Amino acid sequence: MIGSDSTDPMVALTDRGLAYGDGLFETVLVRDGTPLLWNEHCARLIHGAHRLGFEPPSRGWLDALPEKAPRGEHVLKVVLTRGSGGRGYRPPDPAEPRCYWQFTPFTPMPERWEQGVSVRLCHLRLGRQPALAGLKHLNRLENVLARQEWHDDAIAEGIILNDRDQLVEATAMNLAWFDQGQWWTPELIECGVEGTLRRALIDQGHLSIAGAEDASLSRFLNARSTCLFNSVQGLWPIVRCFDAQHQHVSGQWLIDDSVRRLQDGAHALLGYPSNLPTS
Structure with a gap:
């Protein structure tokens, strides 16, 4: 070496x-x-x-x-x-x-933990390549092109779909949505990066894996709560999602107890503070 x-x-x-x-x-x-x-x-x-x-x-x-x-x-x-x-x-x-x-x-952004973030949908679609799915390989041109789509600092991240319009990830974070009493995250067997925080949350039972047929954009936009996370920034609740033209709000969410519970589990793994209310 x-x-x-x-x-x-x-x-x-x-x-x-x-x-x-x-x-x-x-x-x-x-x-x-x-x-x-x-x-x-x-x-x-x-x-x-x-x-x-x-x-x-x-x-x-x-x-x-x-x-x-x-x-x-x-x-x-x-x-x-x-x-x-x-x-x-x-x-x-x-x-x-x-x-x-x-x-x-590095300095984290606690205001994003507390207040949540706005995101947008990306035009770019990720190509499906099972041989590379999950890997954090060096060829990240798709992510670069997706991140190039906006310059508004009020938009924290972009949501990327695959070429079948199924949810995959954000440009630099994994994503999840709360539906039917549990948190879901897309399976990454054809494309996308399997984040280390994602892996740990799945192993601890905080996240369930949604198959391709269940990882539709409509399920995400109609979920009770949504969030982004990675092993450096921690977990950001999503409060608003704009369309790819950044003209209309496609989804809007409150930061509820389900988000705070998942955030608490994620931040415990990273040594970040909890945002759960104390009684």
Whole structure:
């Protein structure tokens, strides 16, 4: 494993991560040297490397990275590529992977936890590719194009559907809706990123997986409550969703107890404060 931290940021032009998006990345919340949801992040990175067909770093090698963090709250970004070599798209065999990492100071946005956010529907549709579904791979051009659709800071996120108009995710977060007494999130077997907070919430029984036929936009817009979440920002309740033209409100929700309960479960995993009312 060839490693390079933020003090040595040079990336070779021959690196396949740069040339082809041939690699993976993780963004990890680190507080005073302690990484949150670290087991989930390591598992996703190692699983992703096996899926792409090259050797991942050892768990021991990865465990040493958060120890380098400064005090305070930071985001650790880890980028793992197949390295250089091969001929054109043909990968080298064996590969000599490279891993880059960097710590960036981070401040969460508690006003979004408390007051909720407005979102919009995106024009862009995600293509379905089961071989890459769930992975946080480096080729994120679809997400870049979707995020390019708006410049209004009052819109926190964009909701992305697949080419069958089924719910998948937001540009940088997973999503969920409350219906029939439980929280649902789309299955991600054809496209989308399986977030680490999403995985933990499913494992703890807070979220259920909705099949493709149940992940329709109408179910989302007609749900009692909706939200967005990831392992860095925590959980943002959605209070308003605009259409793709940003001219009409397609959905509107109150922040009720169901949202606060899910938020409490999510924030407990990240060490963020609860917003549940105290009696």
